Amino acid sequence: MNIGYVIKILRTQRKMTQEQIALEADLATSNVSRIEKGLRQPSQKVLKKLAYALNTKPSILYAASERPLAEIQDFLEKEGKEETDGSISHQLLHHETQTVIKLFSELTPNNKSLLLEQLKSLHQWQRKLEQ
Structure with missing residues (x-):
């Protein structure tokens, strides 16, 4: 499971810093850093907060983390487009x-x-x- 890598990819796709994600998710920046580096696995509660801060769903984070590393970025880009297709311009x-x-x-x-x-x-x- 590569949940930290998924979070980092989404964060960079959204052009956000670790500090911005941490603030939005009400977490310490050091926790976000450790999760992204794979040094810490987020709890369900933390994962929900991170998903919310990244404007996605925990299920997307889980689904992406189960993919091979080479496929994660393409998967997230595809999912992001599907989520925004139904939104108001x-x-x-x-x-x-x-x-x-x-x-x-x-x-x-x-x-x-x-x-x-x-x-x-x-x-x-x-x-x-x-x-």
């Missing part, structure tokens, strides 16, 4: 929406959860006012 989004998406993507997982809860509450409050 950023060119079609309003500028404010793009800004919100960018700012949201830069939040830590804990802050994302807090913000989503606040948005849900605000939405419910607004609906009550409209009735």
Whole structure:
């Protein structure tokens, strides 16, 4: 299993540093480094955080890690294209929406959860006012 190598490839494909991934996943940069070097195997919890930070699914990380080293990069590129084919084009989004998406993507997982809860509450409050 080459999970660390998979994480490193995805990180470099996304032009992110170990520090950025660590911040997004709420981990120490040294932990990300050790995982990428194969010195440490991530727990399920850590793997979920890393997958989230890399904008993918843990199942993709597992599937890629079971492939021969020579095939991993091609597999990840193919999977990345399939994941984005169904998404909304950023060119079609309003500028404010793009800004919100960018700012949201830069939040830590804990802050994302807090913000989503606040948005849900605000939405419910607004609906009550409209009735």
